[in-house]
Amino acid sequence: MVDEEVRRPRSLVRRLVGRVRREAYALLGRTTFGTIVSVSTERPMVALTFDDGPHPDWTPRLLDVLDRHGAKATFFVVGEHVARYPEVMQRLHADGHALGNHGQRHVRFPLISAAERRRELRACAEALAPYPQPRRLFRPPHMNQSLASRFVTWRLGYDVIACNRDATDWEHPTSEQMVRALSDLRAGDVVLLHDAIYGEPGRSRAAMIEAVDAVLAAHAPRIEFVTVPALLRAGRPRRKLWLMVSSRARAAARGSASA
Numbered sequence: 001m002v003d004e005e006v007r008r009p010r011s012l013v014r015r016l017v018g019r020v021r022r023e024a025y026a027l028l029g030r031t032t033f034g035t036i037v038s039v040s041t042e043r044p045m046v047a048l049t050f051d052d053g054p055h056p057d058w059t060p061r062l063l064d065v066l067d068r069h070g071a072k073a074t075f076f077v078v079g080e081h082v083a084r085y086p087e088v089m090q091r092l093h094a095d096g097h098a099l100g101n102h103g104q105r106h107v108r109f110p111l112i113s114a115a116e117r118r119r120e121l122r123a124c125a126e127a128l129a130p131y132p133q134p135r136r137l138f139r140p141p142h143m144n145q146s147l148a149s150r151f152v153t154w155r156l157g158y159d160v161i162a163c164n165r166d167a168t169d170w171e172h173p174t175s176e177q178m179v180r181a182l183s184d185l186r187a188g189d190v191v192l193l194h195d196a197i198y199g200e201p202g203r204s205r206a207a208m209i210e211a212v213d214a215v216l217a218a219h220a221p222r223i224e225f226v227t228v229p230a231l232l233r234a235g236r237p238r239r240k241l242w243l244m245v246s247s248r249a250r251a252a253a254r255g256s257a258s259a
């Protein structure tokens with residue numbers, strides 16, 4: 001009985017603190033500090049986004065498919081790949097696709113210092129300098145983000161773009177599974193895909209490209225596939241406070257710190 005009486009006020013305080021924190025986070029998430037997950041729009045537009053490239057083989061193949069359907073997309077590129085494959089970058093830019101910053105070396109931002117985060121962002125931005133963009137977009141590597149890492153990207157004027165649709169194409173789904181996952185695209189959706197898998201340059205993207213071809217064919221002409229900046233111009237961004245630090249990454253960081 002005594003224990004009960006002692007525990008009750010404590011858990012009440014904990015619940016209250018939790019509630020206040022959740023509400024504060026929800027409010028903060030709706031400001032420009034929040035991460036964009038989709039766009040509220042009446043216009044039938046969807047943004048496909050591709051991470052981790054450019055890749056010398058898969059990106060041009062994907063671009064052929066996008067071209068064939070008259071689709072535009074957004075590529076969140078890794079700085080060290082940008083420098084390595086300038087001819088792919090030139091085509092991406094010339095074809096009218098949007099480009100965003102995905103860090104210089106694809107490291108998890110919550111696990112590095114503020115100075116390292118700034119270095120990662122600036123190095124990738126420098127690599128992207130020959131391909132000017134209408135706005136600064138950033139997608140956190142592994143989608144990992146903390147309050148502190150968002151503060152750095154916010155200070156440097158980046159909008160963070162997450163997604164509300166995901167075909168988990170970095171795992172090993174078949175093209176049919178990916179098509180099914182994206183069978184009911186709606187106006188304002190932002191779709192996460194990968195034209196390369198960072199650290200695995202040999203990984204085939206054939207199934208993903210096949211799926212994109214089928215998704216574009218299935219949704220045309222009902223939906224227009226546009227870049228993220230074009231989608232943002234067509235409506236109002238839906239934002240939320242996106243905080244994610246994978247427990248595996250934390251364990252790995254602890255391991256390397258103690259090693």
Ligand SMILES: [Zn+2]
Binds near residue numbers: 051102106141
């Ligand atoms: Zn990535």
